[in-house]
Amino acid sequence: MTSRLQTIAVAIAAMLAAGAASAQENAVKFGVVEYTTHAETSGITGVGVPPGADATVGNATTVVFTYERLLTPNIGAEIALGIPPTIKANAAGTVAFLGSDVLSAKVVAPAFFLNYHFGAIGDTWRPYLGIGFNYTRFMSIESTLAPSVQMSDSWGWAAQGGISYAINDKWSLFGSIAALQVKSNLVASGATVLQTSINFRPITYTIGAAYSF
Amino acid sequence: MNKSKSWGLSLVVALLVAACGGSDPYVPGSGSPSGAPTTKGSFTAVVSFGDSLSDLGTYTPATVIPGTNPPVYMGGKFTTNSATSTIWVENLTTSLGLVITPAAMGFAGQSVACPIAAQVPSLANTCTGYGQGGSRVTDPNGIGHSTGALTVPVVTQIANHLARFVSFKSTDLIFVLAGNNDVFVQFATFAATAAQVQADAAAGKLTADQANTALFNAQTVALAGMKQAAQELGGYVINQILAKGGKYVTVMMLPDFALTPFGQSLPASAQPVATALSQNFNLWLRDTLTNQPVQLIDTLVFFDSIAADPSHYGITNMTTPACDAAKISVITGGAVTDGSSLFCNSTPGVPYNGLATGASATTWFWADGVHPTTIGHKIFSDAVISQLKSFGWI
Numbered sequence: 001m002t003s004r005l006q007t008i009a010v011a012i013a014a015m016l017a018a019g020a021a022s023a024q025e026n027a028v029k030f031g032v033v034e035y036t037t038h039a040e041t042s043g044i045t046g047v048g049v050p051p052g053a054d055a056t057v058g059n060a061t062t063v064v065f066t067y068e069r070l071l072t073p074n075i076g077a078e079i080a081l082g083i084p085p086t087i088k089a090n091a092a093g094t095v096a097f098l099g100s101d102v103l104s105a106k107v108v109a110p111a112f113f114l115n116y117h118f119g120a121i122g123d124t125w126r127p128y129l130g131i132g133f134n135y136t137r138f139m140s141i142e143s144t145l146a147p148s149v150q151m152s153d154s155w156g157w158a159a160q161g162g163i164s165y166a167i168n169d170k171w172s173l174f175g176s177i178a179a180l181q182v183k184s185n186l187v188a189s190g191a192t193v194l195q196t197s198i199n200f201r202p203i204t205y206t207i208g209a210a211y212s213f
Numbered sequence: 214m215n216k217s218k219s220w221g222l223s224l225v226v227a228l229l230v231a232a233c234g235g236s237d238p239y240v241p242g243s244g245s246p247s248g249a250p251t252t253k254g255s256f257t258a259v260v261s262f263g264d265s266l267s268d269l270g271t272y273t274p275a276t277v278i279p280g281t282n283p284p285v286y287m288g289g290k291f292t293t294n295s296a297t298s299t300i301w302v303e304n305l306t307t308s309l310g311l312v313i314t315p316a317a318m319g320f321a322g323q324s325v326a327c328p329i330a331a332q333v334p335s336l337a338n339t340c341t342g343y344g345q346g347g348s349r350v351t352d353p354n355g356i357g358h359s360t361g362a363l364t365v366p367v368v369t370q371i372a373n374h375l376a377r378f379v380s381f382k383s384t385d386l387i388f389v390l391a392g393n394n395d396v397f398v399q400f401a402t403f404a405a406t407a408a409q410v411q412a413d414a415a416a417g418k419l420t421a422d423q424a425n426t427a428l429f430n431a432q433t434v435a436l437a438g439m440k441q442a443a444q445e446l447g448g449y450v451i452n453q454i455l456a457k458g459g460k461y462v463t464v465m466m467l468p469d470f471a472l473t474p475f476g477q478s479l480p481a482s483a484q485p486v487a488t489a490l491s492q493n494f495n496l497w498l499r500d501t502l503t504n505q506p507v508q509l510i511d512t513l514v515f516f517d518s519i520a521a522d523p524s525h526y527g528i529t530n531m532t533t534p535a536c537d538a539a540k541i542s543v544i545t546g547g548a549v550t551d552g553s554s555l556f557c558n559s560t561p562g563v564p565y566n567g568l569a570t571g572a573s574a575t576t577w578f579w580a581d582g583v584h585p586t587t588i589g590h591k592i593f594s595d596a597v598i599s600q601l602k603s604f605g606w607i
Contacts, residue, residue, distance in 0.1 A: 047436065047492045047496060048433075048436055048485070048489035048492075048493065050485070095429070099422075150238030152236060152238055187237075187238040187239065187241075189241050191436040191437035191440055192433075192436045192493050193241050195240065
């Protein structure tokens with residue numbers, strides 16, 4: 001954990017130190033993100049759990065902040081961090097009768113991208129593609145089915161595509177779609193022990209504004 | 214381009230770090246005991262705590278045949294009783310060249326501690342068989358208590374041993390086999406709730422989802438009861454046996470109660486609950502005893518393997534109780550109607566023989582709904598002996 005955070009810290013420091021600052025090498029962005037999941041689980045297993053027990057995972061909306069540094073006129077390194085949204089899960093399959101919101105968790109999910117921006121600085125429209133990785137930590141986990149729930153942290157790839165529209169040489173608008181790899185093993189401990197592993201398969205849709213300097 | 218190259222490197226490094234993945238949460242019950250002895254014991258006593266499966270004849274006085282003098286007892290152990298019928302604890306003790314007798318005998322408020330001491334004073338230290346039919350882990354109000362069974366709970370059985378012998382010895386071979394009666398009590402509570410829920414659902418007072426949720430909640434309550442019993446039993450093993458000198462300690466996990474004739478007689482929808490209660494007890498018992506210096510014997514695996522291939526063990530009937538409830542009812546003058554093997558005698562030719570026509574104490578596995586016959590006990594003690602050998606203890 002610590003070593004990974006250190007890796008990120010070193011990356012950010014390197015990013016800030018890279019090259020002398022000149023016009024429009026830095027951009028801060030903020031926007032609204034819809035975090036949609038397309039989760040698949042291994043099914044819920046445990047003592048007394050009927051075969052075919054499952055859960056579905058819902059979507060969430062939050063605010064995202066990103067910082068991007070252009071390393072070349074076309075290549076930028078971007079780190080994105082959202083205000084942790086709460087995602088909720090509903091019982092499904094043979095235990096669907098247990099209803100909705102059987103589990104909720106705050107998702108802390110920073111992502112790092114290396115983006116390629118098409119066109120040139122000064123273009124009004126600039127599409128971009130990025131690849132990178134994301135780290136997801138589940139916090140404030142609560143369940144109506146068990147007093148203690150733990151979920152493993154997730155590291156996985158991340159990929160995004162977006163487009164920016166320059167209003168002037170400082171301000172622009174952007175929209176992007178990202179796919180992330182987020183998997184977690186869940187252990188719920190109460191009267192008995194329930195287990196599942198969840199592949200969230202999130203797709204995020206973001207729109208927002210950017211300020212370059 | 215140099216910059217992007219170094220960034221590419223950083224990304225690769227970060228992804229490599231990422232590939233390690235997040236650490237998985239601890240799963241209760243996934244550990245094992247550790248640190249039990251690995252050397253042969255110089256055993257001078259077998260000390261057994263538990264319930265009817267380990268009962269050496271606590272309730273024998275209740276099985277006296279009316280009008281006999283000197284008294285003749287038709288039963289006393291929860292098996293196919295006869296002059297030569299022994300249960301697993303006795304088989305195992307005999308194989309070690311030792312003797313074990315009941316720690317108490319009595320019924321309906323009467324109880325004599327260490328009855329062998331009055332008859333054979335030289336055997337006064339052999340009354341270390343504490344198991345009693347109906348006993349629970351902690352609750353003194355065991356099964357049959359209201360109708361006279363002593364049902365001294367395991368926590369008190371251990372306390373009684375410590376009161377008499379002060380501590381355990383490193384030469385004691387100690388067995389703990391308990392929790393089955395907690396399963397039965399929790400199951401009975403669940404079944405009563407389930408019957409009410411189903412009646413309400415049938416009457417239209419509950420929707421299907423509400424009924425299913427109520428059943429799930431009732432099951433959760435029963436599972437929590439089993440968790441509590443398992444954690445309490447594990448705690449007694451740690452604090453009252455290991456901490457008081459116990460060295461060679463074997464703790465049994467429960468068999469699957471759904472596989473017994475009684476379990477099989479339950480509605481198909483209830484059998485998974487029966488299985489879950491036993492499994493949940495085992496899960497939390499294992500969890501409580503993780504890294505403790507005991508040996509666990511998984512009787513669930515043992516009974517499953519017999520059920521899967523009875524003929525391998527010389528068993529021709531694995532499903533029907535050998536004792537005949539109607540015969541026992543006649544023999545006891547209508548006092549015992551549930552076919553309890555406590556009153557079941559298998560001696561050929563005697564008028565109080567309670568075996569069903571064609572049944573056998575040597576080829577049928579079950580004596581009644583939940584207790585093994587004489588051969589069932591022999592197969593079990595053989596398995597335990599083999600386990601003790603694999604531990605290196607004998």
